[in-house]
Amino acid sequence: MRPLTFSRLLMHCAVLGAILFAVVVIALKMGAVPVSLYGLVRDLFRVAFGQASQLSSEHQLIVFNIRLPRIFLSIFVGASLSVAGASFQALLRNPLADPYVLGISSGASVGAILALIIEPHLALAPAIAALFTPVGAFLGAAMTVAAVYFLGRREGEIDTTTLLLAGIISASFLSAIIQFFMSTLSGGNYRGFAFWIMGDLSTPLQPILNWILRVGFFVAAGAIYTTAADLNLLLAGEKEAMHLGVDIRRVRIVVYIAASLLTGLAVSVSGAIGYVGLLVPHVMRILFGSDHRILLPTAAFGGAIALVIADTLARTVVSPSELPVGAVTAVAGAPLFLYLLRRRLA
Amino acid sequence: MSTHARVPVSGSSRPVAESFPHTDVRLSVEQVSYAYSANPTQAPLFTLEATSFQARPGEIVAIVGPNACGKSTLLKLIAGALAPLSGRVLLNGFITHTLPPRERGQRIAMVQQESPLLFPSRAWEFVLQGRHPYARTLRFETQDDVLIARNALAQVGAEHLTDRWMDQISGGEKQRVILARALTQQPLLLLLDEPTLHLDIGAQVDLLETLRKLAAANRYTVVVVTHELNLAGQYADQVALFQKGKCLRVGPPATVFQRELLEQVFQTQLTVELGSSGRPRVTVPSAK
Numbered sequence: 001m002r003p004l005t006f007s008r009l010l011m012h013c014a015v016l017g018a019i020l021f022a023v024v025v026i027a028l029k030m031g032a033v034p035v036s037l038y039g040l041v042r043d044l045f046r047v048a049f050g051q052a053s054q055l056s057s058e059h060q061l062i063v064f065n066i067r068l069p070r071i072f073l074s075i076f077v078g079a080s081l082s083v084a085g086a087s088f089q090a091l092l093r094n095p096l097a098d099p100y101v102l103g104i105s106s107g108a109s110v111g112a113i114l115a116l117i118i119e120p121h122l123a124l125a126p127a128i129a130a131l132f133t134p135v136g137a138f139l140g141a142a143m144t145v146a147a148v149y150f151l152g153r154r155e156g157e158i159d160t161t162t163l164l165l166a167g168i169i170s171a172s173f174l175s176a177i178i179q180f181f182m183s184t185l186s187g188g189n190y191r192g193f194a195f196w197i198m199g200d201l202s203t204p205l206q207p208i209l210n211w212i213l214r215v216g217f218f219v220a221a222g223a224i225y226t227t228a229a230d231l232n233l234l235l236a237g238e239k240e241a242m243h244l245g246v247d248i249r250r251v252r253i254v255v256y257i258a259a260s261l262l263t264g265l266a267v268s269v270s271g272a273i274g275y276v277g278l279l280v281p282h283v284m285r286i287l288f289g290s291d292h293r294i295l296l297p298t299a300a301f302g303g304a305i306a307l308v309i310a311d312t313l314a315r316t317v318v319s320p321s322e323l324p325v326g327a328v329t330a331v332a333g334a335p336l337f338l339y340l341l342r343r344r345l346a
Numbered sequence: 347m348s349t350h351a352r353v354p355v356s357g358s359s360r361p362v363a364e365s366f367p368h369t370d371v372r373l374s375v376e377q378v379s380y381a382y383s384a385n386p387t388q389a390p391l392f393t394l395e396a397t398s399f400q401a402r403p404g405e406i407v408a409i410v411g412p413n414a415c416g417k418s419t420l421l422k423l424i425a426g427a428l429a430p431l432s433g434r435v436l437l438n439g440f441i442t443h444t445l446p447p448r449e450r451g452q453r454i455a456m457v458q459q460e461s462p463l464l465f466p467s468r469a470w471e472f473v474l475q476g477r478h479p480y481a482r483t484l485r486f487e488t489q490d491d492v493l494i495a496r497n498a499l500a501q502v503g504a505e506h507l508t509d510r511w512m513d514q515i516s517g518g519e520k521q522r523v524i525l526a527r528a529l530t531q532q533p534l535l536l537l538l539d540e541p542t543l544h545l546d547i548g549a550q551v552d553l554l555e556t557l558r559k560l561a562a563a564n565r566y567t568v569v570v571v572t573h574e575l576n577l578a579g580q581y582a583d584q585v586a587l588f589q590k591g592k593c594l595r596v597g598p599p600a601t602v603f604q605r606e607l608l609e610q611v612f613q614t615q616l617t618v619e620l621g622s623s624g625r626p627r628v629t630v631p632s633a634k
Contacts (some may be wrong), residue, residue: 001495001496002470003471005486005488094465095465187568228484229484240456242447243458244478245449245479246450246478293484
């Protein structure tokens with residue numbers, strides 16, 4: 001009997017944090033313009049000790065003004081998607097649930113696009129206008145989850161196959177709507193179809209959107225974490241969880257809203273990046289077990305690591321040109337998804 | 347530390363009745379009825395007529411009757427998972443269905459027909475889940491919780507299963523682990539929904555023997571829904587016989603298991619004989 005302890009949780013998170021740091025350093029080095037590891041470490045030290053003025057302006061621009069913000073964006077988007085995936089898997093009691101597969105990301109994309117279309121007509125203050133897209137994406141995500149949840153039930157119980165089918169059909173329906181918007185709205189300053197379908201981390205964010213993403217991540221992931229112990233019981237069945245003192249209604253509402261928020265935030269800044277939310281939680285479950293008290297934080301680190309790696313590949317594989325990061329995650333993720341699906345049905 | 351030592355609970359709930367006429371009574375089912383309809387405008391598809399009985403600490407009550415007679419519904423009403431249409435279920439003076447989920451989990455444990463686990467877990471992880479009603483948000487299990495879980499596994503004779511995976515043990519072993527989890531809740535009331543359903547006859551007797559001992563040692567009040575008339579007859583202190591949502595009779599097995607009554611309820615020919623212990627035995631007469 002080896003129950004989870006706080007120190008074990010911290011230790012695992014520290015290890016993953018160290019791996020994330022190493023991956024970030026490598027990602028800073030990689031790119032179309034070569035940067036030596038020595039120069040990079042020297043510059044990092046200088047920044048850490050407040051001597052940023054000594055940096056060469058070229059390094060400063062490439063490493064700290066272009067690559068680093070993009071890596072931070074990958075970290076928060078990856079962590080959001082991964083925590084959202086783990087939460088949806090528990091909420092829908094389905095190991096194959098994921099924001100992308102179930103069409104939740106597409107729903108968020110539609111919400112974000114609608115917000116982008118409506119926003120110029122409202123003459124909002126800039127601070128509120130910046131919030132408009134994430135809120136639209138959140139609403140789109142929340143509505144899609146609700147739709148998939150109710151379509152995916154049979155005789156009052158969630159049915160794995162029905163739920164997946166409902167999600168996949170919703171995703172293709174919503175993609176068609178995105179395509180419709182993209183083809184009718186020519187000339188506007190809208191990001192392309194590929195962004196909303198495949199995901200892309202190359203566009204720099206306005207600072208305020210960056211802060212919304214970071215604060216939103218900690219608030220929503222924190223809210224989900226307060227239900228971690230309840231989610232463990234919920235996986236064993238709602239009937240049983242209820243008799244073990246779980247307030248099922250409260251847990252469902254918290255996880256539903258917070259996970260939709262995480263998806264909405266991620267999609268509004270990076271489009272619909274697939275498979276991170278599906279596969280990272282599974283890998284973490286294999287490594288650390290299915291206790292959500294350790295799964296949720298490790299999934300956050302794992303998602304960040306995975307997306308930083310994927311985005312570095314997207315930047316470098318066909319350098320100096322770029323792939324959308326969603327193409328990289330899909331190439332790696334789709335076969336793994338099929339493997340999990342087959343193993344489950346076997 | 348013994349499993350029935352209760353951790354003090356700070357709760358906002360107050361009992362609605364401070365004392366019973368008979369202070370010894372722990373569970374009091376008072377004129378409880380229920381109706382289920384698929385939609386509010388239609389006539390109910392299923393009704394449970396007003397049912398009453400009482401049980402003391404250490405007593406085993408068996409609920410028996412044909413399929414779809416309301417046994418499991420009554421169990422859910424007792425557990426507080428359903429709100430009765432009329433009447434109330436009191437556990438030490440508290441109305442069970444208005445208790446907050448955590449406090450209910452500290453007083454009432456339910457052993458159900460198991461639902462499959464989504465992700466594999468080990469027996470000890472499963473048993474420790476029974477401590478959930480006592481844990482604050484995000485609290486990690488303490489040494490006390492581990493002791494209580496070990497003790498519970500020992501009490502049901504399942505120490506050897508501690509490190510096994512739940513999906514790799516037999517039905518009888520699983521039933522023991524589920525029972526152990528219920529014990530870690532340190533309940534006043536232990537409810538079991540057809541616990542013997544998929545067990546062979548040896549495992550069935552084992553389980554009932556264990557229940558008998560636990561009820562005596564830890565002063566649980568046990569309510570068990572079962573199809574096994576003979577197990578009910580041998581082990582229960584009271585039997586409640588149901589037919590089509592109606593409680594026909596409640597009492598000691600010998601007074602409830604009357605041949606004419608059972609034949610009418612189960613629609614088949616039966617013989618009932620009293621064993622030397624004064625407990626009834628129900629058998630099917632040999633085929634013609």
